[in-house]
Amino acid sequence: MKLIKLLAGAAIAVGLATSATAQDKTKVGFVYVGPVGDGGWTYEHDQGRLAVVEEFSDQVETVFVENVAEGPDAERVITQMALDGADLIFTTSFGFMDPTINVAQKFPDVKFEHATGYKRAENVSTYSARFYEGRAVQGHIAGKMTESNIIGYIGSYPIPEVIRGINSAYLHAKKVNPDVEFKIVWVYTWFDPQKEADAAKTLIDQGADVVLQHTDSTAPQAAAQEAGGVITFGQASDMAQYAPMPRVSSIIDNWAPYYVDRTRAVIDGTWESVDTWDGIDTGMVEIGEITDAVPADVQEEALGMIEAMRAGEYHPFTGPINKQDGSVWLAEGEVADDGTLAGMNFYIDGLKGEIPQ
Amino acid sequence: MDLSAINPVLLIGAMIAAATPILLAATGELVAERAGVLNLGVEGMMIIGAVCGFIIAVNTGSPAFGFVAAAIGGAGLSLVFAFLTQATLANQVASGLGLTLFGLGLSALMGQTYVGIKPPSMGPGPFSALSDIPVFGRILFGHDALVYLGLLFVATVWATLKHTRAGLILRAVGENHDAAHALGYKVKRVRTLAILFGGACAGLGGAYISLIRVPQWTEGMTAGVGWIALALVVFASWKPWRVLLGAYLFGGITQLQLNLQGAGVAIPVEYLAMSPYVVTIVVLVFLSAEKSRAPGCLGRTFHASG
16 A cells, blocks of 8 residues: 555656646645545545536646555655645545644645544534434334334444444434344444454344445445345445445435535635534435335335435434433434534433443 | 344354455465565455455356455465565565555455356355254354354464475564575565465455455445454464464454344443454463564565675
């Protein structure tokens, strides 16, 4: 992977050399945590990049570096992009947050966009999608369809985004199936097909007949398919190659409109630091086709739920909801505020185990 | 906490499968190192094996051809290493590291059009008829052919090194290449063959990941298994059975910690996640406390003029 980085660095350098003749082009950089071919998270970000290319063709030039480790290495990559003349840089993983802020301080004229984080600055925007809306739909389908009443959940890192997803899925599974139990395994990686496959197999061995994943590869889908009789959901991307079974639906992150908008803002000079958190209503979160492996009535309920969320009539976190320790979080009819959701660091009532600190 | 959710039979089965890629790669590396060659390119040879095996298995529809291709691919890449270190007398550490980087990049290039494709299934293992026997059937007979091949390799390597003339020559070359040369043994030929064997084994291990364990192709999917195999050879003090023990220990604890997490055991996840590495190292260090020594000429360049 180091070699790929070197090659990408070389490609950027070459790009710089040739862009002398095209100074008026807006240069947009993308920093990815996994490979473009992961079939999940990074794949969708790259689709967004391609949409930018399509929309502006000659006006923009895009560059990307894949497989960037979260942490200090990211800072080096982002700095290099800024030095190479990028006007706008999207950093597309939670762990790029501090590196992005650090580099942004050194390059006040470059605009930065960080996905899923919460730290902003004059020239740093944040954006994320309300994946938990999709998780609510998954929870509902999972709760209805599980026969063992055991739902496995592969967690990546114990950060608010992932915990929100677990809570949302559990809440809606429990609502339709009071006996449901969640088994959660943390793998401490966004992308490691072997670990993800192992985690999925372990959960299946322990009786789970639904496996939800918050990691980026399709390995859990393959494991579920091999085991048979287990259902899964595409994560971040449609993962349609595993439909109709095991993949019965999916959450698709559609970044393209946002990337096009923000690039246009830079070209027009109207870019401002903002915090965007969009869901099903704007199309940033899409729910992939629910396959016929799901009974018709459950399909209908799920579609109804999606429509209610699209219209703003239903919020997945609507009280009464208690925290895991039994204390009241949301009273009857109360809706969670974005601040609490953004920093969510607790399980809701009924989930077992502790969140790793 | 609900330990009853953990089925020991399934756990042991998963352990054996998880250990197999490490076992294959480590056995190959052990042979190379006993011949005095330190090849740090295991990770690179594994990933080349993974991608070659995947491509051929998908195109021919036969996993068996895939594994053959993986062995050839791994051995082919190791031939580059053999040329560098045996013919041009390049530094082994640098060449090995270069091999890993090269392998990762080349495999990403080769596999570009194979992302998202499902490989043909391996089908039931050779002894699957016996796997219905309660408890032991699943543990002993429920595996695919490669698992048994891995065990066979360990046994063969052990027997060859210990009891045959060929093994003696290989060890002599590794312990003191000048003495072996003086006795008329072809040091470079022996070492090249050992390197090729190591490459083929690593390739098989890689293909086991891409064709059986995951099964799919994604860039960088070996994710450090090659390095673990390398470390295992050292901690197993270059003894085949200890490599087997180490690989099973590592694979077993990796699976156990996932199972414990699933069962909701109240041990912090961070400790569980690091446990396979810590336990494997501690156990093997204790085992190797007595009279363990690296092959005398490990990593040293041989030139007949000396």
